[in-house]
Amino acid sequence: MPALAGSSAIGGKPPTTSAPDGVCPLRQKASLMATLLLTALGTAVGGPIGGAVGAFIGQQADALVFGGGSRQGPRLRELSVSTSSYGQPIGRHFGRMRVPGTIIWSTELIESKNKQKGRKGQPSTVVYSYSASFAVALSSTPIARLGRIWADGNLLRGTLDDLKVAGKLRLYQGHGDDPVDPLIAADKGINAPAFRDCAYVVFESLDLGDFGNRIPALSFEIFADGGDSAVSLSRLIPGAETGSADVVPGARGFADEGGSLAATLAAIDEVIPLVCTSGRDRLRVAPRSIAQNTVQTLPEALAAGGGSAEERRRKQRAGVPGRAPAALRYYDEERDYLPGVQRASGSRRYGRELMVDLPVTLNASGARQLANERANRARWQSETVVWRIGEMDPRLQPGAIVRLPESAGLWFTRSWEWYDEGIELVLDRLTPHQMGPQTSDAGQANRPADQIIPSTSLYALEVPADGSIGAATPALYAAVSAENSAWRGAALYSVQGNGLVALGSSGSQRAVFGSLIERLEPSHAMLFEPEACLIVELVGDDLGFEDADMAGLAEGANRVMVGSEVVQFAQSIPLGNRRWKLQGLLRGRGGTEHDAALGHDVQTSVVLLDDSLVSLDPAEVPPLGTSRIAAIGIRDEEPVIATLANAGLSRRPLTPVHPSVEVAPDSTSVWCWTRRARGQWRWDDPVDVPLIEETEAYLVGYGAVAAPFAAWSVSESRFRLSQQERLSLVTAFGPAPLWVWQIGTFGNSHPLLLDEIN
Template sequence: MATLLLTTLGTAIGGPLGGAIGGLIGNQIDARVFGPKGREGPRLKDLTISTSSYGQPIPRQFGRMRVAGSVIWSTDLIESKQKQKGRKGQPSTTVYSYSASFAIALSSTPVDRLGRIWADGNLLRGAQEDLKVGGTMRFYRGFGDDPVDPLIAAAKGPLAPAFRDCAYVVFENLELGDYGNRIPAMSFEIFADGGDETVSLARLVPAAVLPPSEPPLAQTRGFADEGGALASTLAAIDQVIPLVCASGHEGLTLATRALPEGEVMTLPPQLARDDRERDENRVRQRAGVPARTPAALRYYDEERDYQTGVQRASGTREAGRELMIDLPATLTAGGARQLANDSANRARWQHETVTWRIGELDPRLTPGSIVRQPDAPGYWLLRSWEWLDRGIALELERLAPSGGAPRASDPGQNLPPTDLPIPATTLAAFEVPPEAGANPAQPLIFAAASATNSAWRGAALYAVQGTALVDLGKTGSQRAVTGVLEAPLGPSPALLFEPGAEAIVALVAADLDLAETDRDGLTAGANRMLIGGELVQFLHAAPLGAGRWKLAGLLRGRGGTEPAAAIGHGAGAPAILIDDSFVPLDPVLVPPLATSRVAALSTGDTAPVIAPLANAGLSRRPLCPVHPRVDSAADGTRTYRWTRRARGQYRWEDSVEVPLVEEREAYLAGFGPVDAPHAVWQVDTPALALTAAERAALTAAHGPGPLWARQVGTFDRSPALLLANLT
């Protein structure tokens, strides 16, 4: 009855807001007259997903919240396909990828700023405001002068809506490969209307009459008003944070219940005892059954990424089903525990009421005032007053004494998704020695892309042709294990396993790993690392911290790279682990020339990352001949001989001829510097015969010098093998 009456009265005095406050006052009176009953306020929601239903209300958001939002505009999925070359002899495949553009409304009230964004539980946008996948994002704060989004305007034309007075986000060409090629379930961290502070009634009910120094709602860091009757929202708050609703000469006022600043007014003594006893009996009849003590509070836990949390009041466990309060607010665990304790403490005291009869009403006494009795301890709330024929009856409710100091509380374990900054791409392009069975005519050109952390999602590769970039496909999200030599690696004859040899390598990322192997693993080709132009195998790998590794037990000059091993490498030489993370490059677009360049571009790159082709021609260059020897005849003729090797044929089987691999067998022998010889001979067998007179003529004309031989391959010449020094 009081609810209906005061709702009507409040509407007449203060309009819709007055009706809401009047209804709240009526609820409080009815609860005291007819006994306590359950109140239905805004329900606490678990983390929901974005919806796109017509008629779905867009809630008002206050403070810091995590919201799902509503999809208000979207395009169809955009399909793109790309043919990618297979890795290490695998067939090429056609890869389809999808993206979409869409807009999601977040709040019907302005939003100061946008924080993190979750998609399918993973971070789509981190705390550093970086998108983890490809695409662009635009954020509109929800003011009346927000412009029309250009993408929506292009799609809808002159009738494109601006969605003013609604905070929303627009994603343009958001890549969906990480989300099953569909728009993912998204939620947004928003900071609305003073989101770095606590929420106040002035923001929640801007049309209400509030005290000049109205404090914020205790412990409340954010609040979601999902719509519906304002009275139900205020009633939900009143369960945890008591509100005082009163009507007076200023109209309907609303405030949180708190002790006034300064001295609390003490009531004058009561009138005759008989009148007091009659009033006290009437109050006991109205009091009804004491309210159940709320045992727990459900809320949004700020310390657990706004997931639903529960804090229980101390000492409230009872038999049967416990009374739990839902508050759609963002709180800390300690703040929620304090509110739960305060609610339970108030419930234990709120049934203690007194009617205080006085003869004259002080104008400072109004419903909602907090007073003291002259002959009783504690503070009392003046709920209402009534004019009687013999004085004025004040209805007082005992305020709960302080519950003591706040108690610490644990929000529980949180497993937040990794929030790493999107790193820039590191890129290397190179040729590698051929493996057994490889096509001898096919250049083995690869790209190795990596980054400093696992947030890197891959990059697009391009061949640099003048000022143009020609598409080469994508790297995929697997990072290559790359780095540099931290200390020089000396020369090696590359003949035997070197158990005492060591190399210090600094990888590009601390979370990249190297593994150990055994000698059987070395024989099978494990742990191969390209250092400069040399292929090295290592037996042991020991981490030194911060991405630094010590490689020990080296097998140098593998795959015919003995010439590079004989020179050694300085600090800073590139080091790349040979594994399946490499991307094969088309030799038509990236020819095996030292002038070829490759570019990479990823989400974390502000400009294309360009790398020159290293070891150009290595995969099709014949191997250096070996085993130089000389036969001398009685007439002084010397026959210089050598043994050929073949690309990809590194296992020398007994009694098996090494295959030629090249189109024909041919060698170039020379005397003097390799780059500018004094004399050359072309032969088709691995032998060169020089008489004593020929040798004497060479030294007489040019002086002492080296005699060498190179194999002439289909595409290149091998490094030179020293046969002898002619003197």
């Protein structure tokens, strides 16, 4: 007999976006007709949303009849990045998600010319850098807040909302009353759009130096609807009755990249079967619920045409079972929202694998649970029962969960039809409940470092000449560093009164320096001291030292400036917590043995003398003890200022060495010494080192260095004193030391003790 009336709720396989391989044109045409017919029926019942759901149901029917391909659901984006294509849809996003965005406004690149200070022994260079201002649309629905930002795979903005490069960021959440951005207004004038009802960000003067002087490929972590709870169906399908159901249990985010609502519902239905029914006033869309208090037991079935009891129910197979989906692709929250794959337990690993794409944010365990449930449903979904009853129960609407008399298991009410011999229900077998939660591993993620850009550490010093620059040029350097490698460098300035004069950029290479945490005892600075050591605390955890052998030390390796003394070390031992032990010392290097004899207190600065130091021009920074420089980095709220240490050290003559005395036959005493030259540390042959100073001159004094009783100027490295002159000095002033210093072009050396006269 023909059916008089009926209703249905379909919750099976998703629609296919194209005809599968081997499907004939006739089947494709039949599929199109079914979809169009159900779309028209849905529109007549429920309006535009009803039409979308009708198309969804029709496409499900197509899938049940003709089958699907090896990949189902909307394709997940593989590391998608920001673009700027006309006509590109801006997706709707719910919960937390990583999105590429679309560039909707931009200025031209702005060129800047900066002088970058040369490293130790290298000239300064002129560096051209570029910045740009642009806006990126993120979502066509409002968002609550913005999280991390990736640029070319690295973090541009971290979890503490800090930009890793210079520039400013403004967020517009996508509400209808968002103001016009002032930067866009300045560029476009009265025609400036506000981009209302669209969430977007504006970058102002973003430094592009780290990205090849171009706008980088961007992706954004966004949080909508709070971002920490599951995504509700009511937000996804406005106007439909959904209750408080979640889109996908455990999902932290959902991406609707455009297209028909039917396709979106079909993607969800692949993993969480949906029940779509039409009521008197609105559509009802909800996941299948198996709450025990709503399960009804059907009455005994009516006999069909007076048949036997066995003929009261007709149990049939709905065609040949299709392949069970073996895997689920999703956005893995534990791997920075990159696509992940979880396979159902016990799924086959050979042949073409059926995979379902679901654009939701999940963790690995939740995705594994869904994959197992989907595969389990596929094993049971082909069993159908047609059950005829005499009276229609109002509670037996399509989508209801029922039991059959004297039969185990639960059944889903797919549809009912009213015949003259009763009401016929079409029931689908429900999957038995799986025991226990599923656990899985998302795999390792190669996450970029999220380090807070630290403030700048600065130290300015003059070091002994090493022969790499002219003898008349002071060796002035800045040690510029920070706690970690996120530091992007700093602009350097010379402090002149209350003003700052630009010196250029330091670059991003960090100097290795810190301070003593234990006193360094005095030393005669004559021999290698294998057991001697110094303990230093550096400004950063990832800074450190390297070892050197004796040949390396002879070539000048591993030199550190401890206060005003140059020390070489053989071994470097990390102690943890930024602390290092430098052992096996050569003290008083570079003519600083006078300072080695004094020792150094706690908190004395320690600077590694390598090419990480920034050279300072003495024309801009005078070699005076009152000279100051300043550094300003991205995270420096105030200029960091340092006063020049060891002023005059590089141009001070070295203390003479090797004193000796001889007594001539006439009782005249002759004192001799050996001079040294600034920057000339190697004596490769018996030839004397260059003079370096304009003239060879010395001052010999008797008595205290600060106020000698007598002094003599000599022009050679020897001094004579007759016996009578010696006795006169002792008689007049008493016993006192005899010393000599070298008079240089720019200053005098420390004194060398020649003898004690008594």
